[in-house]
Amino acid sequence: MAVLQRQHSGDGVARETLLATLDTWLEPGRFQDYGPNGLQVEGRARVRRLVSGVTASLALIEAAIADGADAILVHHGLFWRGQKGTVTGWMKQRLQRLLGHDVNLLAYHLPLDAHPQLGNNAQLGRRLGFAPDGDGWQRFGEQQLGFAGRSPVASLAELVSLVQTVLGRNVTVVPGDGRPIRRIGWCSGGAQGYFEAAIAAGVDAFLTGEISEPQAHLARESGVAFLAAGHHATERYGAAAVGARLAEELGLAHRFIDIDNPA
Missing domain, CATH: 3.40.1390.30 (NIF3 (NGG1p interacting factor 3)-like)
Structure with missing residues (x-):
């Protein structure tokens, strides 16, 4: 503890x-x-x-x-x-x-x-070095809970290493099509259902806490990588x-x- x-x-x-x-x-x-x-x-x-x-x-x-x-x-x-x-x-x-x-x-x-400065997503994004566009991060998904911004690293391997180092735990990864990771979307906790909205928002990878069966297929078919880093770990x-x-x-x-x- x-x-x-x-x-x-x-x-x-x-x-x-x-x-x-x-x-x-x-x-x-x-x-x-x-x-x-x-x-x-x-x-x-x-x-x-x-x-x-x-x-x-x-x-x-x-x-x-x-x-x-x-x-x-x-x-x-x-x-x-x-x-x-x-x-x-x-x-x-x-x-x-x-x-x-x-x-x-x-x-x-x-x-x-959802809070734009103090909330789980804003704080997680800052710790991982995700950069907002202009005055703030792009928002997407139901009730605008999803966040999107610029990735500090260019490859999926680098992104996975960054997340695992900062959060201190292994990450479940479903690779996309190998594209450079320029834009990252994320939503803490059990937000795997936001993956389609993240894809529509134009991200190259999506990070959340959990993964369910459909997300693996969506990642392979859309080319957008999916990372599940733990419900608790993303909401600390x-x-x-x-x-x-x-x-x-x-x-x-x-x-x-x-x-x-x-x-």
Whole structure:
């Protein structure tokens, strides 16, 4: 479990101030999402210490409690469309820890992917050295979640090496037709369904977290390379960036805790 830490002094802020700031930055009302964005579990009214992470797993919740967190900010929250709606098993365990320690849980899913500076895609692109066109990256796909820009490397082999080095994990690759990699499209997490939109946007390669059966055929037939670098691995950066900015703006203590996940 890797831990990155930022410390700030101060008395913190009211929970409602924290939520209002996040809603202003991330604009959750703009998105049709798979679950509720914002406050998912209510804890204490004042927030001094914030922990950010990718998923509201039991391991992250326990690590945040041990760190003395008043609030946890995640990309993947507890509640999703299609759940049974019962508080049993793993759901009971997670809720029991949060409620028993009076810890707030804040979750932002698609809004955290889409933010043009702090979001998962923007942060991933910057770490990989992808360059925007003019004032910003090209956007594509449903709800404009996909990003596209200029590649810092010219070949697929170089691109694969770059991604594996930066993300620290192996990449599943389906080569295209061997064309130079001038334009790169990407969308973090389980965005393999955005591949056709990326092809239509004129990219030479597409990077996401996961691959399903159809994408291999599309890569071979379109000539556009497909790279799957891990759902968790491509979504480690948005919550950390937002947490760090909140610490700076609101005077919070902030720590990003990365719970390893092979997916």
